[in-house]
Amino acid sequence: MLSKTVLQRATAAPTRLSLTQQQCARAASFWTQVPQGPPDAILGITEAFKKDSHPQKINLGVGAYRDDMGKPYVLPSVRTAEQKIVQENMDKEYAGITGVPDFTKAAAVLAYGKDSAPLKEGRIAITQTISGTGALRIGGAFLQRFYPNAKAIYIPTPSWANHKAVFLDSGLEVKQYKYYNKDTIGLDFDGMLADIKAMPKGSMVLLHACAHNPTGIDPTEEQWKAISDAMKEGGHFPFFDMAYQGFASGDTDKDAFALRYFLKEGHQPCLAQSFAKNMGLYGERVGAFSIVTSSPEEKAKVDSQIKILVRPLYSNPPVHGARIASKILNDPALNKQWLGEVKEMADRIITMRALLKENLEKLGSKRDWSHITSQIGMFAYTGLGKQEMERLAQECSVYATKDGRISVAGITSGNVERLAQSIFKIVG
Numbered sequence: 001m002l003s004k005t006v007l008q009r010a011t012a013a014p015t016r017l018s019l020t021q022q023q024c025a026r027a028a029s030f031w032t033q034v035p036q037g038p039p040d041a042i043l044g045i046t047e048a049f050k051k052d053s054h055p056q057k058i059n060l061g062v063g064a065y066r067d068d069m070g071k072p073y074v075l076p077s078v079r080t081a082e083q084k085i086v087q088e089n090m091d092k093e094y095a096g097i098t099g100v101p102d103f104t105k106a107a108a109v110l111a112y113g114k115d116s117a118p119l120k121e122g123r124i125a126i127t128q129t130i131s132g133t134g135a136l137r138i139g140g141a142f143l144q145r146f147y148p149n150a151k152a153i154y155i156p157t158p159s160w161a162n163h164k165a166v167f168l169d170s171g172l173e174v175k176q177y178k179y180y181n182k183d184t185i186g187l188d189f190d191g192m193l194a195d196i197k198a199m200p201k202g203s204m205v206l207l208h209a210c211a212h213n214p215t216g217i218d219p220t221e222e223q224w225k226a227i228s229d230a231m232k233e234g235g236h237f238p239f240f241d242m243a244y245q246g247f248a249s250g251d252t253d254k255d256a257f258a259l260r261y262f263l264k265e266g267h268q269p270c271l272a273q274s275f276a277k278n279m280g281l282y283g284e285r286v287g288a289f290s291i292v293t294s295s296p297e298e299k300a301k302v303d304s305q306i307k308i309l310v311r312p313l314y315s316n317p318p319v320h321g322a323r324i325a326s327k328i329l330n331d332p333a334l335n336k337q338w339l340g341e342v343k344e345m346a347d348r349i350i351t352m353r354a355l356l357k358e359n360l361e362k363l364g365s366k367r368d369w370s371h372i373t374s375q376i377g378m379f380a381y382t383g384l385g386k387q388e389m390e391r392l393a394q395e396c397s398v399y400a401t402k403d404g405r406i407s408v409a410g411i412t413s414g415n416v417e418r419l420a421q422s423i424f425k426i427v428g
């Protein structure tokens with residue numbers, strides 16, 4: 001039985017603090033000095049889009065694929081892989097520090113090609129990562145710790161918004177090289193090459209392997225060859241970010257051209273892979289980071305250091321998404337099905353680009369819209385300025401980032417006409 005005093009304490013009314021006492025208690029918080037961060041651009045678009053009551057509003061800010069009804073899309077191959085995993089009644093034990101081996105082995109083959117010399121010779125160190133962002137972050141941390149030259153990495157202008165933050169947080173200095181020519185809405189190839197040639201010997205250079213985000217502008221194969229030469233001349237180190245393999249052209253081999261060409265030319269790049277877009281595994285966070293080394297002995301040393309980096313960060317990566325990707329990559333029938341689905345997604349995007357251009361021309365637009373179809377991948381750089389994008393949102397209920405980037409994945413056969421009319425209304 002509870003004693004009388006204990007009962008009294010338990011039933012006593014809680015002590016009330018006066019308002020000033022509460023304010024004093026709050027002022028003593030450890031976090032009063034924490035500054036408010038700037039608002040998130042994409043979140044801003046989502047909120048403004050939600051508030052807009054226009055029945056035909058269009059959201060072109062999302063960085064994820066949508067089907068022709070504008071709905072999120074789970075690949076049928078992913079659904080099948082998941083069912084197989086459930087049927088196998090697998091356990092939930094930890095993966096090793098570098099992840100699910102069947103997944104990482106297959107991820108390396110997908111990127112480097114089954115005939116790749118460093119792969120056959122056991123010279124590629126690879127680890128499973130928390131999607132593409134995690135791959136970049138582990139890569140950044142590894143380079144910060146072990147890259148023998150200046151700890152600065154050059155990224156294109158512009159680049160995916162998170163690159164700078166990822167590398168700065170990895171302890172690297174971030175510099176930029178020319179990439180986009182706003183006059184041609186195309187690649188500033190001469191500027192890019194001149195900047196690469198002017199970099200100090202042995203610099204680290206981040207290259208988007210395909211479907212450059214945000215511009216959608218990729219170098220041609222001939223231009224990649226010249227970039228490889230310039231990189232070699234400068235003794236620079238290529239860091240490939242491949243977040244869209246297969247998603248750009250619909251062909252995973254074609255999209256790996258730059259990476260594989262660099263390998264053939266004797267470069268020893270490192271690589272960040274993401275399976276968010278090409279398998280639609282966004283929230284499952286499936287990725288890989290790999291480094292090409294010069295020998296199996298060097299690979300073993302690099303492997304050991306990657307483990308030392310990963311262990312105190314998150315111990316080991318999650319297994320479910322990697323098991324899905326592994327099933328799709330290793331089961332021949334499922335793999336064939338997936339390659340078909342990747343092509344379908346890429347083709348829908350390519351069709352939407354063509355339809356947007358066609359509709360703008362039909363309306364009598366005097367602008368040259370050929371960049372819409374020459375660009376590739378999920379994003380298109382329209383060439384519209386900040387004020388034009390603001391008017392597009394305010395006057396036409398069409399939402400996208402202020403830099404003029406639109407997510408082509410958000411265009412459907414149902415909204416493309418209205419989108420063209422909206423753009424035409426703003427810029428003619």
Ligand SMILES: Cc1ncc(COP(=O)(O)O)c(C=O)c1O
Nearest residue numbers: 131132133160213241243274276
């Ligand atoms: C160029 C680029 N790299 C990396 C990523 C990383 O994506 P995730 O971490 O979702 O795989 C993205 C995502 O949009 C991207 O566009």
